[in-house]
Structures are given as structure tokens and as C-alpha cells.
Amino acid sequence: MTDVLLRTGGLSFAYPQRSGLFRRRILRDVIKRVDLAVPRGSVLGLVGESGSGKTTLGRLLVRLLEPTSGGIQFDGIEIGDLDEADMRPLRARIQMIFQDPQSSLNPRLRLGTTLTRPLSVHGRIKGRRQQRERAAALLDLVGLPADFADRYPHELSGGQRQRAGIARALALEPDFIVADEIVSGLDVSTQAHILLLLKELRARLGLTMVFISHDLSVVRVLCDDVAILQHGEVVEYGPVARVFSAPRHPYTQQLLAAIPLPDVEPGWLGEQPTVVSQQQGSAA
Amino acid sequence: MTATLSVRDLCVAIGAVNVLRGVSLEVEPGEVRGLVGESGAGKSMLGRAVLGLLPANATITSGSIAFEGRDLLGLRDAERRKLLGRRIALIPQDPMTSLNPVKRVGAQISVLLRHHLGLSKRAALARAAELLAEVAIREPARVLGLYPHEISGGMRQRVLIAMAFACDPGLVIADEPTTALDVTVQRQVLQLVERLRRSHGAAVLFVTHDLGVVAKICRTMTVLHAGRVLEEGETADVLARPRHPYTRALLAATPRADRPAEALRPVPPALIEQLWSEARRLDRVSAAGQP
Numbered sequence: 001m002t003d004v005l006l007r008t009g010g011l012s013f014a015y016p017q018r019s020g021l022f023r024r025r026i027l028r029d030v031i032k033r034v035d036l037a038v039p040r041g042s043v044l045g046l047v048g049e050s051g052s053g054k055t056t057l058g059r060l061l062v063r064l065l066e067p068t069s070g071g072i073q074f075d076g077i078e079i080g081d082l083d084e085a086d087m088r089p090l091r092a093r094i095q096m097i098f099q100d101p102q103s104s105l106n107p108r109l110r111l112g113t114t115l116t117r118p119l120s121v122h123g124r125i126k127g128r129r130q131q132r133e134r135a136a137a138l139l140d141l142v143g144l145p146a147d148f149a150d151r152y153p154h155e156l157s158g159g160q161r162q163r164a165g166i167a168r169a170l171a172l173e174p175d176f177i178v179a180d181e182i183v184s185g186l187d188v189s190t191q192a193h194i195l196l197l198l199k200e201l202r203a204r205l206g207l208t209m210v211f212i213s214h215d216l217s218v219v220r221v222l223c224d225d226v227a228i229l230q231h232g233e234v235v236e237y238g239p240v241a242r243v244f245s246a247p248r249h250p251y252t253q254q255l256l257a258a259i260p261l262p263d264v265e266p267g268w269l270g271e272q273p274t275v276v277s278q279q280q281g282s283a284a
Numbered sequence: 285m286t287a288t289l290s291v292r293d294l295c296v297a298i299g300a301v302n303v304l305r306g307v308s309l310e311v312e313p314g315e316v317r318g319l320v321g322e323s324g325a326g327k328s329m330l331g332r333a334v335l336g337l338l339p340a341n342a343t344i345t346s347g348s349i350a351f352e353g354r355d356l357l358g359l360r361d362a363e364r365r366k367l368l369g370r371r372i373a374l375i376p377q378d379p380m381t382s383l384n385p386v387k388r389v390g391a392q393i394s395v396l397l398r399h400h401l402g403l404s405k406r407a408a409l410a411r412a413a414e415l416l417a418e419v420a421i422r423e424p425a426r427v428l429g430l431y432p433h434e435i436s437g438g439m440r441q442r443v444l445i446a447m448a449f450a451c452d453p454g455l456v457i458a459d460e461p462t463t464a465l466d467v468t469v470q471r472q473v474l475q476l477v478e479r480l481r482r483s484h485g486a487a488v489l490f491v492t493h494d495l496g497v498v499a500k501i502c503r504t505m506t507v508l509h510a511g512r513v514l515e516e517g518e519t520a521d522v523l524a525r526p527r528h529p530y531t532r533a534l535l536a537a538t539p540r541a542d543r544p545a546e547a548l549r550p551v552p553p554a555l556i557e558q559l560w561s562e563a564r565r566l567d568r569v570s571a572a573g574q575p
Contacts, residue, residue: 049466158323187322187493189551192537196550214466217539221548244541258467259541260474260496264520268500269478276439276472277422 005040005176005208006061010070011080013053013060030056032232033070038225040175043202043209045223045240047216047255053232058178058212062096063087074176092122095174099181101165105153111135111164112149118171138167143197159190163197170201180212195221216259220244228252286353288313288455288487289334294347295570296326296333296511303329305511305566306347311455316481316488318502318519320495320534326511327491331457334489335374336364352454370400373448373486375458375477379440383432389416390428393447400451415446418483419476438469442476449480456481458490462497474501495538499523507531510563529555 011034014027030053038044048054059065061072063079071080079090098104106114112135119125125134136146142163153161162182169177179198183191199222201207213219219226219240226243228236228251236249247253260268289311296304304326311317321327332338334349336356349356351372359367376382384392393415394408403411409428416424419442432440441461448456458477462470478501481488490502498505498519506516507528515528526532536549 049468188495188534188537189322189556192539192548192550195539195548215539216467217541220541220544221539241544254468256541258471260467260471260494260500261540261542262495262499262523262535262538264499264523269475275420275422276436276442 002039004037005075006036006038006210007073008034008036008061008070009073010035011057011060011067011072012069013056013065014068027068030232031060031067034232034234036227036234036237038176038208038210040208041202041206042224043207043211043222045219045226046210046212046229047214047219047226048229049214049255051231052229054212054214054229055180056232057229058096058180058210061210062094062178064096092118092172093174094176095169095172095178097165097169097177097179097182099184101161102153104165105161105168107153109152110149111139111151111153111156111167114153114164115139115149115167115171118168122172124172134171138171139164141170141201142167143193157190158186159193162186162190162194166194166197166201170205173205174207176208176210178210178212181214183218184213184215191218198222216244216255228255285312287311287350288315288352289489290348290350290353291330291334292348292350294330294333294349295345296329296338296342297345298339298342302345302563302567303342303511304333305563305570307508307511307513309506309513309516311487311489313454313487314481314485315504316478316490316502318498318505319489319491319508320493320498320505321508322493322534324510325508327493327508328459329511330508331374331459331489331491334455335368335372335457366400369396369453370451371454373451373453373456375444375448375456375461377460377463379437379444379464382444383440385432387431388428389430389432389435389443393428393443393450396447396450411450412446415450416443418449418480419443419446420472421446438465438472441465441469441473445473445476445480449484449486452484453486456486456488458488458492460492463492463494470497477501495523495534507534509559512563512566514559530559 011031013031014029016025017028019026034057046054046057060067067080071078074090115135115138116125116131119134125131135149139146139148144160144163156164183194186194202209211222223240226240227234230251236243236252243252247256287310291307291309294304294307307330319327319330344357390409390412393412397403397408397411412428413424416427421427421439421442462473465473492498502519505519505522507514509530515522515531522531526535533551533555537551539548
């Protein structure tokens with residue numbers, strides 16, 4: 001049997017919403033009975049369009065949100081209902097990389113401080129010298145020069161900031177990382193560098209990852225398995241090679257057909273555009 | 285035949301920094317030309333220069349822009365205003381912020397038609413409904429009475445496309461109009477742009493960073509880097525046989541859903557560095573040439 005690091009069973013999340021004349025509280029289902037199993041050392045791609053619930057699912061997996069029902073087992077421990085105090089020792093092992101490093105790196109702290117503060121909080125390093133050494137090692141890991149420790153986030157380019165965001169997530173040597181749309185704002189040339197960096201880090205550090213993206217092409221580069229999310233449900237789940245070559249669910253087929261590949265293909269625009277009404281203008 | 289758009293040796297600087305370094309480009313009537321580049325390449329700046337919407341601190345240091353044979357840079361503001369929205373239109377990037385939030389959709393479309401085409405209020409609203417039907421919006425008459433916040437992002441982008449083509453322009457500048465959209469919605473929007481361009485007979489300058497989008501909608505393409513044209517030609521030729529190393533590198537760095545991961549190669553930093561040093565050398569040469 002494969003060694004599964006993270007498993008979810010019937011994972012669901014709903015948030016309360018007020019609706020109707022009497023502003024009654026109703027629950028709106030955002031994530032519906034999701035079953036995932038992420039083997040240790042593998043990367044799972046989580047794909048969906050806006051509103052599919054992929055970011056909510058990611059936040060559930062790192063327990064920034066508490067599931068409404070269903071469970072999350074991390075390394076054999078049920079974490080779905082742990083309170084903050086019981087979660088704390090596990091926090092170091094579970095990290096998240098955010099889409100926008102601009103807003104997830106503290107603009108008033110030098111990178112060196114941002115990178116080593118989690119280590120100080122968890123009592124793993126003491127003193128300035130150790131701090132400097134660790135910061136340099138982390139920066140080196142993501143391909144940034146050691147003197148970047150003295151820089152502020154605004155002094156970095158988009159690609160460099162995303163590298164710093166990755167270094168921050170790696171500081172505590174986690175075994176599980178959720179990366180949420182971390183290459184979507186980047187130029188093609190920068191994006192390819194970041195993707196290859198993640199591949200290399202994964203091989204070197206044996207990381208297990210959930211990689212959230214709206215872009216199937218990017219998922220193909222990095223992931224072993226892929227789960228396609230639509231309206232909070234996993235509609236297709238399987239090895240990347242199989243899902244891309246023989247998609248079974250109509251929605252997956254539709255997504256793959258909508259990707260404009262850089263090849264000229266005269267018939268691609270030929271079909272009649274879909275008619276939209278007010279409610280479903282952006283829906284697929 | 286007079287080109288719809290003819291840009292010659294255009295140089296634009298923001299303060300002391302050059303952003304366009306002698307760009308030349310032509311768009312024939314009915315042509316869809318892709319303007320491709322990464323951030324900082326100057327592609328949006330070129331679009332804005334054509335529209336006369338450069339930021340206040342930007343200056344055109346040399347070169348010319350002609351639309352249907354008329355010099356755009358020498359126009360007085362009043363003449364330019366007659367052209368913009370009527371003969372030259374824009375599909376903006378962000379459908380969320382490009383409509384007036386306190387005006388109904390119908391009012392925003394019909395003001396264009398009344399101002400540029402002199403239609404009556406009633407005729408303008410009727411025409412606006414036709415335009416919404418053209419961009420495949422169901423119940424167009426009802427949507428005219430809605431505010432932008434009452435419709436989805438995909439539908440707002442359709443409204444903006446309808447507005448761009450409303451006065452049968454000769455040229456539409458599409459500035460990354462699908463970047464913020466999901467792939468399925470993106471495809472629908474591209475289909476609509478293609479359909480309206482054909483029925484209204486407009487040429488399109490399609491600004492994008494996405495080689496896939498260019499491949500699907502543009503017959504010709506221009507590759508821009510550091511404010512310079514590196515390569516141009518028929519899209520089919522450029523993508524199949526890219527001549528410039530940068531175009532080749534961009535293609536190799538674009539992840540493809542139809543190929544395994546091993547194929548991906550990032551753009552070599554040395555190439556980028558070389559291109560920038562060439563651009564800086566151009567700057568020194570032109571600075572030395574100034575009186």
C-alpha cells in the first residue's frame with residue numbers, strides 16, 4: 001500500500017449566508033464530500049475555475065478553515081476537528097504558499113527576518129548568527145543570493161518575491177505544502193523558472209504538495225495526480241497522464257478543449273459562442 | 285491600400301526611461317495582429333499611444349502614428365475625441381473596473397451611439413439591445429436596465445466588446461481582454477471578438493502575453509521586448525519557425541497541456557540580459573545623436 005500523507009474523507013464545508021425577506025441564516029455548500037489521498041512525496045494538482053471552491057479546499061487542508069463535516073487525516077492524525085492549541089505543533093509541518101507574495105510578505109520586514117521568524121517562534125534557532133546562516137541557506141535553496149536577506153519585499157521583482165514566498169514556506173522544513181495559484185500572475189519566462197524550482201525542491205526535499213491552479217498546462221508540468229473541481233465537487237480524479245490523455249468527465253473535456261495551445265488551428269474559433277443569461281454569465 | 289494603422293519608429297519615454305525604442309508596425313484593414321510580450325515589453329504602452337491615452341509623465345520622443353492615413357499625433361483634442369470610441373475603440377483588460385458602477389448598462393452603451401452617431405434616445409437603446417444580442421446575451425432588453433454589479437464578469441466583458449464595436453470602428457485595440465477570465469469564458473470571449481470583427485469589418489490589435497491566444501485569433505503577430513520589435517510575421521510561420529531566439533525561448537517556456545513536463549525550458553537569463561544590454565546600447569546611441 002502506498003504511504004498516504006494526507007487523506008480526506010467526505011470533506012465538506014459550508015458557510016452561513018443570510019437570505020430572503022427575513023434574512024434567514026442558510027448554509028451554502030462550498031465543498032461537497034471531497035475524498036482525496038495524497039501519497040507521501042507526490043504532488044496533487046487541484047484544478048477549477050473561479051468559484052469552484054479550490055482555494056477554500058486548500059485552506060481546509062492546512063486547517064485555516066474548519067470543516068463542516070468529514071475528516072482530514074495528516075500522517076495518521078485526525079486534524080479536521082483539532083483546536084488551535086492542538087494544531088500548533090503540527091503547524092510547522094504544514095505550510096502554505098500564497099498567490100500574491102506581495103501581500104503575504106511583511107513589507108516592513110527585511111527578508112532575513114521574515115524567513116527566520118517562524119524558526120525563532122518555534123524555538124529552533126537562537127541568536128543573530130544562526131539567524132543569518134539559516135536565512136542564507138533558505139535563500140540559496142530557492143536560488144536567491146544571500147544578501148537578499150537585507151532587502152525589503154518591494155525591492156524584489158515578481159519572480160524573486162515568489163521565490164522568497166517559497167523560501168518562507170520552507171523555513172520550518174515542512175513535509176506538506178499547499179501552493180495556491182503561485183505562478184498565475186507571472187510572465188511565461190519567470191513562471192517556467194518557478195515551476196522547475198518547485199520540481200527540483202520536491203525531488204531534493206521529498207516534499208508532498210497540493211498545487212492549486214486554474215491552469216491545466218501548469219499542472220501537467222508539476223503534478224502526479226490531478227483532481228478537477230466543479231461547484232465544490234471533485235468531478236474527475238486520477239493520474240495526470242491519464243486525465244490529460246483520456247479525460248472521462250465532460251467538464252474536464254470542456255476545460256482541456258478551451259485551453260488555447262500555441263498552434264494555429266483554424267476551426268478553434270468556429271463554434272457559435274454560448275448564449276449567457278444574467279445569472280450564468282461567467283459559469284462554464 | 286492605406287493601412288488601418290501605421291506606426292513608424294515610435295519612441296516613448298517615461299521621464300528619462302525609454303519604454304518604446306523605435307517600434308514600427310502596420311495593421312491592414314480587417315487584419316487581426318497580435319502584439320506579444322512579457323510585462324515591461326511596452327505592449328500596453330503602444331496600445332495607449334495609439335489611443336492617445338499615454339500616462340501624463342510619458343512623452344513621445346520621436347516617430348509617427350497614422351490611422352487610415354491620418355497623422356494621429358498632430359490631431360487637436362477635439363478631433364481626437366471624434367475618432368476615439370467611434371473609429372478607434374478599446375476593449376479594456378479589466379471588465380470589473382471599466383464600466384461606470386452607477387450607470388445602467390443601457391445608458392452606458394447608448395451614450396456612445398447618441399454622441400458619435402447622433403441617434404435619438406429611443407433609437408440608441410434599440411440599437412444597444414441589438415448589440416447585446418450580437419454578443420450572445422440572453423434577454424438583452426432586460427440587461428440594458430441592469431447595473432454592472434448585477435451581471436457577472438464574463439457578461440461585463442461581453443458588454444465592453446459590444447461597446448467597442450458599437451460605432452463600426454476601423455480599429456479595435458484589445459488590451460489583454462481575456463487575462464482575468466477562466467479558460468472556458470476566455471474561449472467564448474475570443475469567439476465573440478472574432479464574430480464581431482468579421483461582421484463589423486474592423487481590424488484588431490490584440491495585446492496579449494499568451495502565445496496560445498495569439499495562435500487562435502491573430503493572423504499576424506509582432507513580438508515585443510524592451511520596447512523593440514524582435515520578430516513579426518504571419519502567426520502560423522512565426523510559431524512554426526520562430527527566427528528570433530527570444531521567440532523560440534518563449535515558446536519553449538510555455539507549458540503545454542498536450543505534452544509531458546520534460547518539454548518545458550525556461551527562458552535563459554543570459555538571453556534576457558543580452559536583450560536588455562542591446563536595448564541600453566540603443567539608448568546610448570540615440571542619446572549621443574541628440575543635439
